[in-house]
Amino acid sequence: MLRIGIVGLPNVGKSTLFNALTSAGVLAANYPFATKDPNVGRVNVPDARLDRLADIVKPQRTVPAAVEFVDIAGLVKGASQGEGLGNQFLANIRETDAIVHVVRCFEDDDVLHVMGSVDPVRDREVIEFELALADLATVEKRLDRTRRAAKTGDAEAKAELAVLERAHEFLKEGRGLWEAKLSAEQLAVLQPLSLLTSKPILYAANVTDAELTGTEGEHLRALRAAVESSGEPAEIVPFSAKIEAELAELPPEDRGDFLASLGLESAGLDRLIRAGYHLLGLQTYFTAGEQEVRAWTIHGGDTAPKAAGVIHTDFERGFIKADTVSYDEFVTNGGWKGAREKGVVRSEGKEYVVQDGDVMLFKFNV
DSSP: OEEEEEEOOTTSSHHHHHHHHHOOOOOOOSSTTOOOSOEEEEEEOOOHHHHHHHHHHOOSEEEOOEEEEEEOOOOOTTGGGTOTTTGGGGGGGTTOSEEEEEEEOOOOTTSOOTTSSOOHHHHHHHHHHHHHHHHHHHHHHHHHHHHHHHHTTOHHHHHHHHHHHHHHHHHTTTOOGGGGOOOHHHHHHHGGGOOGGGSOEEEEEEOOHHHHHSOOOHHHHHHHHHHHHHTOOOEEEEEOHHHHHHHHTSOHHHHHHHHHHTTOSSOHHHHHHHHHHHHHTEEEEEEEOSSEEEEEEEETTOBHHHHHHHHOHHHHHTEEEEEEEOHHHHHHTTSHHHHHHHTOOEEEOTTOBOOTTOEEEEEEOO
């Protein structure tokens, strides 16, 4: 399951977004540090394909893929040294797959800004600096131990030391590790440390309602320019916390009409999850039987045994083959029976790379 941590300064719309995404009803107030404890909520991934498969198969239950959001207290300048409440909760987002940085891109005299003015470029830099300093503390602890091991001639420690020193070089300047351009092998060395600035990041830009359907405002344009000029591999998803909050209060069947009335094609939740999947290179495959139709999340490029392992490790260990049909062929032919009669069901082996939307039935032996 995809896990995403939510960070940002106080009063930028973090808790309102979390509220709307998860309908968790957490406190969303107009004062700093309204979120004192980390909130965790699970959200189903919207996917019209899953509903269509369920219509055809008519299973006993339908299980969508899910995303878990972890919302921590608002970070402030000095958080890495214990200012505010955010630092004590950073550990709660170290195990996430990606980070959503909520940035305020709207003016409103009635909503306080902890730094006195609205400036998303400055806010982005403040948060990155604090995350980098938090990572620096983690790396420095590891460096001391690794240096001692390297002095004994330990080859593995020597290799790790070189990567840690490279990371330390950037973090001590308050720069994120994405700037270090580390290789996949180097990132693998750092992976056990769960460093925050090595994680993919999404910027959720909290804008006015009008900006979602009209011209982008100066704050959003400034944020885009700053991210693009820095070369950071991040995506920006504009959303309106106000609209998301209103959506969350409506019955699911009424939300489409509400969005249409505003000239919007999708909710911020949908766009955020899609951006997360794209940023992390994730995709979906399905299993479809009388007991259950279910969506499973895997990485693009995963082979059939790897995909099977998402269901259960025994499936991967004892993998034999996978009956496979594309989503379109499955729907066109009315399910497994029709697809088999049409001859479009393939028997794929261990080398098969699963495609987005594949419907699969695994054969295994343990």
